[in-house]
Amino acid sequence: MVARKKIDLLDITQQIVNLNSKMRFAAIIDGKGNIREGIMKKGQTSLNSQKEEEHFCAQVAQRRTMRKEFDRSLGKVRYIHVEREKVSQLVLYTKNNIIFFTMEPETPITTKIKLIDKIKDITVDL
Numbered sequence: 475m476v477a478r479k480k481i482d483l484l485d486i487t488q489q490i491v492n493l494n495s496k497m498r499f500a501a502i503i504d505g506k507g508n509i510r511e512g513i514m515k516k517g518q519t520s521l522n523s524q525k526e527e528e529h530f531c532a533q534v535a536q537r538r539t540m541r542k543e544f545d546r547s548l549g550k551v552r553y554i555h556v557e558r559e560k561v562s563q564l565v566l567y568t569k570n571n572i573i574f575f576t577m578e579p580e581t582p583i584t585t586k587i588k589l590i591d592k593i594k595d596i597t598v599d600l
Contacts, residue, residue, distance in 0.1 A: 481599060483511035489596050491515040493589055496578040498561065502600065503572040507532030510571065521560055534565055534572055553590050562586065566593060568600040 483502050490500035491513060499520070501512030509531050514520055522530065541551050554565040557579060564586065566573040573593060577586065 484513070486596060486600070487511050487513045490573070490575055490593055493592055494577070494581070494585065496581045496585075497589075498576040498578065500573070500575040501527075501531060502597075503531045503535060503574055505535055505538070505570065505572075507535035531572075531574060534574055538567060538572060555586065564590065566590060566597070568597050571597070571600045573597055573600075 487500045487502060491497045492515075497515050498518045499512065499514050502510045504510055507528075509528060512527070520527065537554075538551075545551075551567060554563075556563040560579065562577045562579045562581060564575050564577070575593070577589075
């Protein structure tokens with residue numbers, strides 16, 4: 475039997491929000507859409523209520539299932555980026571979890587791509 479190391483999800487989410495001053499929120503979501511860990515960056519206020527955030531995360535998990543239908547023909551999803559007026563929303567898939575984070579919308583796309591790569595490195599064991 476292989477022993478698995480315990481992963482500190484709070485530490486991972488803190489590492490993510492601390493990667494850049496434009497970060498707002500980071501969450502690790504399971505395949506059913508439950509938030510395993512989520513934190514708002516200190517000094518930020520949520521644009522959604524907790525109930526809205528939970529509903530959104532459930533939808534993110536549903537969309538992952540729907541997108542898998544196209545993996546064979548189009549390839550696996552690398553990341554999802556939604557640019558809204560008030561916030562940028564980004565989603566990454568790990569083997570067993572979903573990483574969801576938000577940023578200030580004026581962040582340059584090149585910065586976001588670098589952050590995506592760093593977050594993939596941080597979450598490689600999830």
